[in-house]
Amino acid sequence: MMIHRRIRVSAIVVIATALAVAVVTGCGHHESTPLVPSTSSSAPAAPPLRVDDRDPDAVLVAAAAQIYSWQPAQDPSAAAGFTRARALLDPTYIESVGATAAGLSQVTGATWDRWAAQHATVTATAHIGHDDHPADTATAHQRVVVITQHITLPNPAASEPDRVVVAYMIASRLGSTDRWRISMIAPKEGQP
Template sequence: MIVSRHVLPSVLLAATTALVGCTAQDRPPVTPSCEAEPFPPPHAQIPPCSGVDVLQGSVGTLYRLDPSAGIDPRSAFDTARPLMSPAFVVHAGPGASMWSPITVSEWQAWVDARIAVASTVEVTADDHPPDTATSTARVLAVHLTPAGGSPVDFAVYARAIRSGAESRWLLTDLKVLS
C-alpha cells in the first residue's frame, strides 16, 4: 500500500489527537493485583492484600483481652495465629503474655472481679519505613479500657511481610513502645 505524502500528515494528526485525548486523568489508577486467599473466620473481614489492615487486625486481635469472657493474652495469641507468619508464632509465642503494660496483679484483679475490657487499635501517623511490595510497618496506638477503670494506653511497632501478590500479608514483628 502506498500512502501519499498528503494523507500521512492527516493520519499522524488523528493518532496524536487520540493519544492526547486519553490523559492519565481518564484512566483508572493501577492497583497491584492480589491473589491471596481470604483469612479464615473470625478474620474473614480483614483484607489479606492490605498490609496496614493486617497489622491493625492482628494487633487488634492480640489485644482483644477480656477477663470477663476468659480471653487472656494466650488465648488472644492463639486466635491471632492465622494473621502471623509461622516463624513469628514460634519466636513470639512464649512471650505473648508480656506484650502489654498490665501487671500480673492488675490482670488477676480484673479476672477475679470478672471485669470486661474494651479494646481499640488505631494506626498512628508516626514515621515508619517506606512500604514496599513485600514489607510494611506501622506504629499503632492500643487502648484498653477496663469497665469502671482507668484506660491503659500504649503504642506498638508492628511489621508485616508477604512473599508476593499471591500471598497474604502476615504479622512478623511486634514491639511495645510505651
C-alpha cells in the same frame, strides 16, 4: 531376668514414642482459630477474621485489636489474644514468640488477677499512628500502631480509665502471594 529387662525396655520405647506423638500432634487438642497458611503455600486461605488481608494496614489494625482484647476471667493469660489472632500472624513469628506472647501485653500479674476477679472485659481498638516510618517495600510494611484498651466492669461505679499501648509492628507479605501477616510486634517501652 533378661525377659523382664526386654519388656521394660520395650515399655519405655512405647511410652517415649507415645509422648513424642502427643507432643507433635498437640495431644489431640485443636485450636478453634484456623491455622495460618504456610509461607510456602501457593494458595492462601480466605482472609481470616473478616479482614482484607491484601491490605497490610487492615491486617495491622485487626491483629492489634485482637491481640490486646481479653476476658481475664476466662482467658488463662494475655497470650489468649495472641492465640485468637494467629490467623493474622506469620507462622515464623508465632514460632519465635512461643510461650512469651503474654509479654506483649504489658499487664502485671496483679492487674490481670484483679480484672479476673472483677470479671472485666478488655476491648481493644487500634489505628495506625502518624509517626514517621521506614519506606514500604514489596514485602514489608512497618507502622506505629496505637491501641486503646477499654476496660468494662460489671459494676460501672468501679470503672477504670482506658489504657493506651503504642506498638511498632511489621506486616510482611505471605510468600509470593498478595496476602499480609504480622511478623513483628514490639510494644514501646515505658508505657503504663
